[in-house]
Amino acid sequence: MMPGPEPELEPPPQPQLRFVFIGVSTGASSIQRIFPSWMRALGRPHVVLEGVDLPLGVSGAEVVALVDRLRTDAEVIGALVTSHKL
16 A cells, blocks of 8 residues: 655644733723734734733732733733823
C-alpha cells in the first residue's frame, strides 16, 4: 500500500493582539462598532478591542495595578483611557 499525502500541519496560533479601552461602561461605547473597521482599514484585522471597566472612584492603586499588568502583557499593543473618566 502506498502512503497517502502528508497531512498539512496547521501553523502555530498567533497571539491574540489586543488594544485595551479603559472606561466605566466600555461595552456600550460606539467604539465597539467602529474599532473592527479601523483595524481592517489599517491592515490589522486580527487586533481586537478589549474593554476594561473600572468603577467611578476606583483607587489609584487599582489603576496602577491595571497599568502594570497591561505594560507587561506582550499581547497588549496599546490602551486608551477616555479623558472624561479621569
